[in-house]
Amino acid sequence: MKMASDGKWKASLLTSKPANEAAPTQAELQAGIEISCNVLDSDKSWTNTASATSDEKPACVKGQVQSLGASNYDLALTFLREYLQSGGADVAGEDAGYQAVKTKGSEVWIYARETDQDSVDPWVAGDEIYLGGRVHSDAPARVDQVGNIKRRITFLPQSMHENILVAA
Numbered sequence: 001m002k003m004a005s006d007g008k009w010k011a012s013l014l015t016s017k018p019a020n021e022a023a024p025t026q027a028e029l030q031a032g033i034e035i036s037c038n039v040l041d042s043d044k045s046w047t048n049t050a051s052a053t054s055d056e057k058p059a060c061v062k063g064q065v066q067s068l069g070a071s072n073y074d075l076a077l078t079f080l081r082e083y084l085q086s087g088g089a090d091v092a093g094e095d096a097g098y099q100a101v102k103t104k105g106s107e108v109w110i111y112a113r114e115t116d117q118d119s120v121d122p123w124v125a126g127d128e129i130y131l132g133g134r135v136h137s138d139a140p141a142r143v144d145q146v147g148n149i150k151r152r153i154t155f156l157p158q159s160m161h162e163n164i165l166v167a168a
Helices: 026-031 096-101
Strands: 009-014 045-049 053-055 066-068 072-080 107-114 128-137 150-165
Touching: 009 026, 009 096, 045 128, 072 096, 096 150
Parallel strands: none
Antiparallel strands: 009 107, 045 072, 053 066, 072 150, 107 128, 128 150
């Protein structure tokens, strides 16, 4: 059965390295910062892109022959800033995800799920993570002045993992 993607993207941001980057546990992801409700859906880019290639044509072959090289990724998230009623950023609450990556060069681990589960559903063992791993943040960019205050952050992949499962 096909599934609409609306409200299905879930992402957790970890400020500490998981025991196994290629298989974070349910407990590690639940203890991380839930960022799904603080990222602008229409402006998120969290995907792999075409891999690097190299020409690897044996002399006896006619036409072009290429081989796959390093994986490439398009990683950028626009954070919706959150402020307290009494004033100032909600550093320990809803703005925690942005606070963790607002300094250029911050190292974090971000894992994303997009399945039949809703974004607000907790992580469970066996959940499919379509892309996640260790990233470094670039400096926040001020985007437009429409709607809420927001900042777009590009992430530089350091160690990414595709189509992995949440460990028990």
